[in-house]
Every structure is written in C-alpha cells, then in structure tokens.
Amino acid sequence: MVKRPEPSEYYEYYGRYIDLVREGDIISVLESELQRTLDVLSGIPANLEEYKYEPGKWSVREVIGHMIDAERVFQNRAFHFARRDPAPLPSMEENDYARVSNAGQRPLQELAQEFEAVRRSSIALFRSFDDEAALLRGTASGYEFSVRSTAYIIAGHEIHHRSVLEERYLLQ
Numbered sequence: 001m002v003k004r005p006e007p008s009e010y011y012e013y014y015g016r017y018i019d020l021v022r023e024g025d026i027i028s029v030l031e032s033e034l035q036r037t038l039d040v041l042s043g044i045p046a047n048l049e050e051y052k053y054e055p056g057k058w059s060v061r062e063v064i065g066h067m068i069d070a071e072r073v074f075q076n077r078a079f080h081f082a083r084r085d086p087a088p089l090p091s092m093e094e095n096d097y098a099r100v101s102n103a104g105q106r107p108l109q110e111l112a113q114e115f116e117a118v119r120r121s122s123i124a125l126f127r128s129f130d131d132e133a134a135l136l137r138g139t140a141s142g143y144e145f146s147v148r149s150t151a152y153i154i155a156g157h158e159i160h161h162r163s164v165l166e167e168r169y170l171l172q
Helices: 012-018 026-042 060-082 094-100 108-128 131-135 147-168
Strands: 137-140 143-146
Touching: 012 147, 026 108, 026 147, 060 094, 060 108, 060 137, 060 143, 060 147, 108 147, 131 147, 143 147
Parallel strands: none
Antiparallel strands: 137 143
C-alpha cells in the first residue's frame, strides 16, 4: 500500500487530509505520526486538558476523542471494503459523536493510551492488506473510497488535528 491514492479513490473533501501526508510508505507514516502526536500530548499540562480556544469548540480532550472516533470509523471502512462487503456505510456526524463520547471527562493520558491502541490496530490492519485489497472500493457517506485512501485519510486527519492543537491551543 505504498502508492498514494488517486483523486478518484475518495470524496474530494478528504483531499485536504491526504495532501498533508508526506510521500513514503503509509505504514511508516502512520507509525511516525503516532509518535509525533504522542510527543505533543505528553507535553500538555493538566490545566490545559479542558481548554477550548473559543466558545463552542472542543476541548483538548475532546479533540483527541474525535481523533479516536474518526480513526475507528475509517479503520472500519477499510476493513469493510477489503472484505468486499457490498453494503454502503453511513456517515459519521462528528459533533453528535463528540457530544456523547465522554472524552471531555477522561484524563488526557488515558485518551492518549487509547489513541495509541487504536493506531496500533490500524497499522496491523493495513499491514494485513495485499496490493489487491488496497485497491478495493466501497461506499461510505454516499461516496466511493478505496481501502488505501482510508489509510491516508487517517494519517492526514491526525496531522490536521495535531496542527490545530499546536496552533490554536498554543501547545507548542
């Protein structure tokens, strides 16, 4: 699954995440980005875990909860498509998920551990796919996606939200 997906392999909205992913083996990218995110999270003081950079935005904890939820959704999509399940998958309403996730009440260290576990699971899943499986496609949210595009979306989504944490939450 080394090759970057073509624009026809995902809904154009997700190009903003895929474009953030550097060239190279996507498994290596998923591993190195995980470490970068864990490094950022380990440097966040306890008094900033519930910080929101403006009213109505998620707290630091809720951002991590959202990253966990989104990775699980895209991981499931990859699994579903790779197993040639023809059933279309639903959308994920991120704000509805965040509202009931309980991430805002959980310690950041616990969320970081869960994020790492979910990412390790994603890495194992994507390693299990051969070149043929990586190109398989399915429908989610009314749009077609390839298996390999979901790996790039996961990585780019993480990069995006880590950047938001660093820039808007002043966690540099």
